[in-house]
Amino acid sequence: MSNKELEKQIIESYRRDEQMMILVFAQWCVNNGLDPVELYGRAYPDQGANEALQQALSLTVPKEEAGDIPHETVLGVLSLYNNVDLSFVVTEEIGKLKRRQAGTPSSS
Known part of the structure; x- marks a missing residue:
């Protein structure tokens, strides 16, 4: 295998894995009654629409059909993908979800 072919395979593998990461994020949002587009927009307000996120949304299933994430x-x-800004927003939402489960009002 040439270096060019190897490089192409590595890039393709990264893209598939990245798409899986986006799908996990989108399904987690669906499972928790959150809007993945809104959360992504809060993390990356200057990016606009994310095509990969839109593709992942088409693959999500209703909460009742999904496994727990x-x-x-x-x-x-x-x-894993150094998605720090989105991790920060997700962490905020996890805090809100935990407060709701505990019966404590959210300070959104």
Whole structure:
């Protein structure tokens, strides 16, 4: 295999993995009654529409059909891609979700 072919395979693998990370984020949002586009927009207000996120949204399933995605899992996959700004927004939302579960009013 040539260096060019290897490079192409590595890039393609990265893109597939990145798409999986976006899908995990989108499904986690759906599972928790959150709007992934809104959260993404808060993290990256200057980016506009994200085509990869739109593609991932088309692959999500209703909460009732989805498996559970622990908060730690979504934060883990975001950190694998150094998605610090989105991790920050997700962490804020996790705090709100935990306060709601505990019956404490949210300070949104």
